[in-house]
Amino acid sequence: MMNLPGLNLATPVADAPPIAVVEKHEHNLRIYTEYRFEVSFARTLTIKLLEGTAEYFGTELAPTQTYSFSGTKGAIFTWHGCRLEVSGEAESEYVAEETGMVAYANAHLALEGLRDRGGLEGGPRVLVVGPENAGKTSLCKILTAYAVKVGRQPMMVNLDPRQGMLSVPGSLSTAAFSSILDVEEGWGSSPISGPSPIPVKMPLVYHYGLANPEEGKVFKPLVTRMALAVISRLEEEPLSKSVGFVIDTPGSISAGKGGVYDNIEHIVSEFSINVVFVLGSERLYSDLSRKYQNRPTDEAVNVVRLDKSGGCVDRDEAYMKQFRQAQIRAYFFGSDKENGLAPHSQTSDFGDLNIFRIAEDSSNAYGHDEDDMYSRPSGIYEKTIPTLSIQNSLLAVTTASPADRQEVIRDASVRGYVYVSDVDETKKKVRLLLPQPGQTPANAMILGSFPEDVPGLVS
Amino acid sequence: MSYSAEVAADFRDALQDLKANKRLEISILTGIAKDNTEHAQAISEELEKHIKTTRPEWKLPALYVLDSIVKNVGTPYTVYLGRNMFPTFMAAFQLADEETRTAMENLLHSWKQPVPDSIDARPVFPSSVTQDIEKFLIRFRAINPQNPLPQRPPQGLPRSLPARPPTQGQMNPWNRTATPPQGRFPAPNDPRNRTGPTYPAAISPPIAIQPAPVAQQALPTQTVDFNRLMADVNQLLLNCQTAHALVPTDVDTKEKLDALKGLKGILESHSLPLHQLQKIREQIDNMAPPPTAQQVFINNPPPAPPFAIPAFQQFAPATSTPDPALNLTQILFPNGVPWTTTPMAPTPSLATAPLANPAAPAPFTPPPQLSGPPLITPSLAQMLAQFCQPPATPPVMAPTPASHAPVMPHAAPSAPVAGSAEWLLNALKGLPPTGTPSSVQATPLSSEPMTRQTSATANAEVELSSASMKRPRLNLYTKLYDAYPNLCRTCGRRFTFTTEGKEKKARHMDWHFKVKDPDAAKRGTHRSWYIDEKEWVKYDEVDETLPEQASNGDGAKAVKKEAKDKYVPVPQDVALSQAPCPICQEKFEHQWNVDANEFVWMDAVKVNGKIYHATCWEEYSRGSTLAAPSTPDSVLGKRKAEVSPAGLGKKGRVN
Ligand SMILES: Nc1ncnc2c1ncn2[C@@H]1O[C@H](COP(=O)(O)OP(=O)(O)O)[C@@H](O)[C@H]1O
Ligand SMILES: [Mg+2]
Ligand SMILES: [Zn+2]
Numbered sequence A: 001m002m003n004l005p006g007l008n009l010a011t012p013v014a015d016a017p018p019i020a021v022v023e024k025h026e027h028n029l030r031i032y033t034e035y036r037f038e039v040s041f042a043r044t045l046t047i048k049l050l051e052g053t054a055e056y057f058g059t060e061l062a063p064t065q066t067y068s069f070s071g072t073k074g075a076i077f078t079w080h081g082c083r084l085e086v087s088g089e090a091e092s093e094y095v096a097e098e099t100g101m102v103a104y105a106n107a108h109l110a111l112e113g114l115r116d117r118g119g120l121e122g123g124p125r126v127l128v129v130g131p132e133n134a135g136k137t138s139l140c141k142i143l144t145a146y147a148v149k150v151g152r153q154p155m156m157v158n159l160d161p162r163q164g165m166l167s168v169p170g171s172l173s174t175a176a177f178s179s180i181l182d183v184e185e186g187w188g189s190s191p192i193s194g195p196s197p198i199p200v201k202m203p204l205v206y207h208y209g210l211a212n213p214e215e216g217k218v219f220k221p222l223v224t225r226m227a228l229a230v231i232s233r234l235e236e237e238p239l240s241k242s243v244g245f246v247i248d249t250p251g252s253i254s255a256g257k258g259g260v261y262d263n264i265e266h267i268v269s270e271f272s273i274n275v276v277f278v279l280g281s282e283r284l285y286s287d288l289s290r291k292y293q294n295r296p297t298d299e300a301v302n303v304v305r306l307d308k309s310g311g312c313v314d315r316d317e318a319y320m321k322q323f324r325q326a327q328i329r330a331y332f333f334g335s336d337k338e339n340g341l342a343p344h345s346q347t348s349d350f351g352d353l354n355i356f357r358i359a360e361d362s363s364n365a366y367g368h369d370e371d372d373m374y375s376r377p378s379g380i381y382e383k384t385i386p387t388l389s390i391q392n393s394l395l396a397v398t399t400a401s402p403a404d405r406q407e408v409i410r411d412a413s414v415r416g417y418v419y420v421s422d423v424d425e426t427k428k429k430v431r432l433l434l435p436q437p438g439q440t441p442a443n444a445m446i447l448g449s450f451p452e453d454v455p456g457l458v459s
Numbered sequence B: 001m002s003y004s005a006e007v008a009a010d011f012r013d014a015l016q017d018l019k020a021n022k023r024l025e026i027s028i029l030t031g032i033a034k035d036n037t038e039h040a041q042a043i044s045e046e047l048e049k050h051i052k053t054t055r056p057e058w059k060l061p062a063l064y065v066l067d068s069i070v071k072n073v074g075t076p077y078t079v080y081l082g083r084n085m086f087p088t089f090m091a092a093f094q095l096a097d098e099e100t101r102t103a104m105e106n107l108l109h110s111w112k113q114p115v116p117d118s119i120d121a122r123p124v125f126p127s128s129v130t131q132d133i134e135k136f137l138i139r140f141r142a143i144n145p146q147n148p149l150p151q152r153p154p155q156g157l158p159r160s161l162p163a164r165p166p167t168q169g170q171m172n173p174w175n176r177t178a179t180p181p182q183g184r185f186p187a188p189n190d191p192r193n194r195t196g197p198t199y200p201a202a203i204s205p206p207i208a209i210q211p212a213p214v215a216q217q218a219l220p221t222q223t224v225d226f227n228r229l230m231a232d233v234n235q236l237l238l239n240c241q242t243a244h245a246l247v248p249t250d251v252d253t254k255e256k257l258d259a260l261k262g263l264k265g266i267l268e269s270h271s272l273p274l275h276q277l278q279k280i281r282e283q284i285d286n287m288a289p290p291p292t293a294q295q296v297f298i299n300n301p302p303p304a305p306p307f308a309i310p311a312f313q314q315f316a317p318a319t320s321t322p323d324p325a326l327n328l329t330q331i332l333f334p335n336g337v338p339w340t341t342t343p344m345a346p347t348p349s350l351a352t353a354p355l356a357n358p359a360a361p362a363p364f365t366p367p368p369q370l371s372g373p374p375l376i377t378p379s380l381a382q383m384l385a386q387f388c389q390p391p392a393t394p395p396v397m398a399p400t401p402a403s404h405a406p407v408m409p410h411a412a413p414s415a416p417v418a419g420s421a422e423w424l425l426n427a428l429k430g431l432p433p434t435g436t437p438s439s440v441q442a443t444p445l446s447s448e449p450m451t452r453q454t455s456a457t458a459n460a461e462v463e464l465s466s467a468s469m470k471r472p473r474l475n476l477y478t479k480l481y482d483a484y485p486n487l488c489r490t491c492g493r494r495f496t497f498t499t500e501g502k503e504k505k506a507r508h509m510d511w512h513f514k515v516k517d518p519d520a521a522k523r524g525t526h527r528s529w530y531i532d533e534k535e536w537v538k539y540d541e542v543d544e545t546l547p548e549q550a551s552n553g554d555g556a557k558a559v560k561k562e563a564k565d566k567y568v569p570v571p572q573d574v575a576l577s578q579a580p581c582p583i584c585q586e587k588f589e590h591q592w593n594v595d596a597n598e599f600v601w602m603d604a605v606k607v608n609g610k611i612y613h614a615t616c617w618e619e620y621s622r623g624s625t626l627a628a629p630s631t632p633d634s635v636l637g638k639r640k641a642e643v644s645p646a647g648l649g650k651k652g653r654v655n
């Protein structure tokens, strides 16, 4: 069902002229169908619900809003049938009869059952795994949106650095959702200094700084740290505890090296996962269910298989790169809806910045080059003075002091990000873009290789 | 805000979205009015105000709302709205274009008549209300001879609206009245009705099977059209039979089929009171593509479908009503049935599937024939079970024209309701007739075996297993919506209609209003720093639907406020709002505080009428006996949601 000619093959945007839908037109969706569309970053598609009900990955469309999408691949599903008014330009659009929604809604209902019966143990602690583009993030959104819809306050954890949640790519984050998700902006917006038409979400953010959890040695410690924060929060808040949380993950940890899923096991044990949804991989499902089949009841892990939705679209690297840049831009400048944010640009001395670059070969630190001073077990970072090479890159402002041990810096959550827009090596000055006015943070800042440079964020 | 004011505000919100003659919206507004007759005065005032102030082109739709309310709900709205009818009407009329004026005159004319099909012979408004307006109109037309009085419609169609093109073919009754009757069921015993030997003969066929396109403008409201209901039920039955014929072994289809037969039997053999008919109608509409989906179909004649006629039309040549059997098969076989080739191919019908062009790759619009009446779901059966209760008062023959009580000509004492309950139960359960009505009530029925559960325990029974995830439980999914029927039309968040739900929604609407503050957008906003671990772990999510103090009282959680966390609202006083901190001479930075719901200066305290940076003040007063004043509670509201940039600066205020 994925190979229908011309429909959802990931064609490079540049090669294929987009199928331009300029005219305003209507779609009548019958019950249990969905309208799927792809819009490039250069174009906008607007969708208005005229009649009936409709939802975008679980979040209901309001009848008075016109939603605009750009750089988006998505689907509008209806449980009751609806009429949509669509205008703008889509690379592709069609109505699908067969969707994954029945299974996703079942998953929600089953979790609700566990929440009702949770007792002291609390609600289900859910891990979503599967290959890239299997619909993991979409499922997470639906589960979160439905829980919000029935009046819960679910918690989400994003462990996929390739795609930020309420933050930039390269970050790992977690947040509780007490209000509806933002249809146009993915997960919504973190707090801004003014009012926001959709309530903002309050994330806790850590910086990973690499694309792939399978590289480097920072991923597992960060998982451990984040699990600590999430579980502490649940203990603080009985209401959240009864709802539990859902963890989204990158596809790479589901690849498995010789049937070993090191990172998955680590997450399961750190977060005391008791439900695993496996999307779109028979082999992963069978490996994991075998792995977790004979556990004592109090540590039981229920591995459940879900079919990959026919709507999932493969996103090529070109798209992902644009996606990342859009996320970074939105962090500083806001999305349209936030009416444009005003970041603050200022100049700092080299000496004001405490930059810690993630050590290149940190993954090989153990064992190999024991005499290399940067490869000591504590050689997670190299303290760096600014050079031209950091121009256009993103620095994560941690809560740690530069005097702290490297492990402390690693485990520190971040206060936000600054962007290096210019480096003057002769005057020893850097021009920084800060999210808000104020002095240059004196905290330890992490510089990773991911996300990549964003040239021209400030022109 | 009083509760009445809240209801009125809700009504106003919905009203403000009404920019065309939208049947669905008008009926929603009518519904609000109907559900809140105790607030009729506030609602009436809101409506009058809206008609007075809204743009001229939106006045007519609002007048249709008024019309729909007075005709469908009646008193007390007729009383309240009647009082100011003259100025309201007159003001709108003067601003209206000629077409609208004609429509308004027709409205007025219809108000001098009884509600169509009602047994109440009194006019909609007493003549004291309409007379003044009539006089005004006559004078107005006399002064404006270029706009002569439109010709009275011919006798046969006394209330037709010239503004709407007459439909070809069969005339829908709604077109003959400004807004159709809704709350009052047509009284067949009314001598004015051309009631034939069969009950619903006086009512025209349902709009759904009207063959001709009608005007784009939707009709104002809907009614419980018995014929249409029967037609829809028959159509569902047909579809279900089709599905059953295709997959005779499927238990679900069989059960749905039986439930439908039961429904049909009850509808045919019993005089159901109006509210039950309405429930059935509602239920069917709820389960269906929105009631308007059919209208969509007739309103917008679609391009011819690229594929052959759906198979079911061969079963049902007599009607053009869309075919939900496709959905049914889809539901029964979520992973595809033998004859459906792909999820996207629009070829699920038996007859055409084999002919489907596999090379057709283009995105497509579903053939509109496919939109249609609802798939029957078990919740219908549950609802029916409740009808099996003997009615509190048995239907009586009450031909007194003054009564509003729904009266059916065929109220048949020979077929008691309780008997039909048993009959229906048998049909649904496949059990011998044992159930008493009360036991029926206690355990609502479901025709779907794996979802046989009451709503309270529904969740508990969805097993978490790979196989269970594939099983459709259609009656449960719609609860996501049905359990929270009170929709915020601005953002899509849902509430209940309970007192608590309404209060939450009112606060929620207030919140929408506040964040829309146009001044807010002008002041530069920026992304805030994220909070740190400790704060996050203790953080109470802000819920705009809860009263302010609700999340405040938790003493155990209240962390000692640090100086940087203190804030004061941005002062109203101009001089004060421009003044810098007396200690460091730096200006204050304002930011939006979600909890306080206003712009505040963070890291600020007010001492003796002056505002200082809290951190400056703390430093300054350290060592002295002065204690820094804390942020006043009234301002505090809740825990702060904003993070001040302090603590990051190189001054190292906190770190
Ligand atoms: N039903 C659907 N219809 C259209 N697009 C979809 C659908 N489900 C997912 N997508 C899109 O497919 C892409 C991959 O899905 P995603 O949930 O991000 O997968 P993963 O998180 O597993 O990588 C995303 O762009 C997503 O928006
Ligand atoms: Mg993902
Ligand atoms: Zn809202």
Ligand SMILES: [Zn+2]
Pocket (backbone or CB within 6 Å): B581, B582, B583, B584, B585, B586, B612, B613, B616
């Ligand atoms: Zn100061």
